[in-house]
Amino acid sequence: MTLKLSKVIGHRGAAAYAPENTIEGIHTAADMGIEWVELDVKLTKDDVPIIFHDDTLERTTNGSGLVAETTYEDLKQLECGSWFGDSFAGTKIPTLEEAIEALINRDLGFNMEIKPCAGREKETTEVALDMLSNYWDDHARLLISSFQHVSLEVARDIAGDWSRGLLLAPEKNAQGDDEGINPDWKDVADYLDVRTVNLGASIATRDIIQDVIDLDLHPLIYTVNDPVDARQFQSWGVEAMFSDEPDVILENLLTVH
Ligand code: G3P
Ligand code: MG
Numbered sequence: 001m002t003l004k005l006s007k008v009i010g011h012r013g014a015a016a017y018a019p020e021n022t023i024e025g026i027h028t029a030a031d032m033g034i035e036w037v038e039l040d041v042k043l044t045k046d047d048v049p050i051i052f053h054d055d056t057l058e059r060t061t062n063g064s065g066l067v068a069e070t071t072y073e074d075l076k077q078l079e080c081g082s083w084f085g086d087s088f089a090g091t092k093i094p095t096l097e098e099a100i101e102a103l104i105n106r107d108l109g110f111n112m113e114i115k116p117c118a119g120r121e122k123e124t125t126e127v128a129l130d131m132l133s134n135y136w137d138d139h140a141r142l143l144i145s146s147f148q149h150v151s152l153e154v155a156r157d158i159a160g161d162w163s164r165g166l167l168l169a170p171e172k173n174a175q176g177d178d179e180g181i182n183p184d185w186k187d188v189a190d191y192l193d194v195r196t197v198n199l200g201a202s203i204a205t206r207d208i209i210q211d212v213i214d215l216d217l218h219p220l221i222y223t224v225n226d227p228v229d230a231r232q233f234q235s236w237g238v239e240a241m242f243s244d245e246p247d248v249i250l251e252n253l254l255t256v257h
Contacts, residue, residue: 010036011037144163
């Protein structure tokens with residue numbers, strides 16, 4: 001199956017314009033003519049797949065505590081829009097099912113990032129892929145990604161023909177300083193049989209991007225909000241970039257690549 005990526009993928013929906021990981025964000029991206037969005041998926045305490053980034057509720061909701069210790073019934077009472085702007089007050093945390101319905105309605109491609117709470121790497125993938133399999137037919141416009149190798153391993157084993165992306169952030173040393181890319185990334189990508197390598201912008205050097213291309217994989221970069229960076233990545237052969245301001249990046253990319 002050929003993967004039909006778009007040049008720009010709305011990060012957490014369209015995170016500069018609408019609260020991240022919400023139905024409003026999905027519609028905002030679609031209204032801008034963005035063709036793909038990325039959303040983070042994790043499980044509530046009672047195994048409901050929801051769209052949410054952090055392990056804790058404080059930053060983006062009026063609740064507190066760990067997502068992994070909160071039931072869906074309790075999460076439903078929270079709102080996740082006020083922190084972003086008063087006009088988004090009352091926005092609810094979407095379930096994966098609600099997000100999929102909105103994505104299909106708006107004819108968007110979907111990068112589902114499996115973002116499990118610690119220790120739930122396997123279950124999160126199983127539940128999310130099970131839900132997705134009930135709805136999603138267009139596998140050319142679906143990418144399952146994760147930083148968690150266990151999650152990608154499970155995805156490979158239970159839905160081997162769906163495209164997977166290996167997310168790579170800078171490795172950290174004991175002092176917390178960046179130490180560049182995981183030196184074993186090529187072996188990991190090979191073992192997990194991924195189609196894309198999704199690189200944090202700070203480790204996405206020209207050489208590493210070329211290495212990805214030489215392996216016949218797609219290089220994707222997150223999170224690119226500066227048009228100058230975007231043009232440079234494009235000139236190095238990057239096919240798709242995640243952006244909080246996907247309209248700005250799309251406008252500034254060359255149409256002929
Ligand atoms: O998938 C790209 C990007 O979303 C990875 O980082 O922390 O924004 O989920 P994060
Ligand atoms: Mg993400």
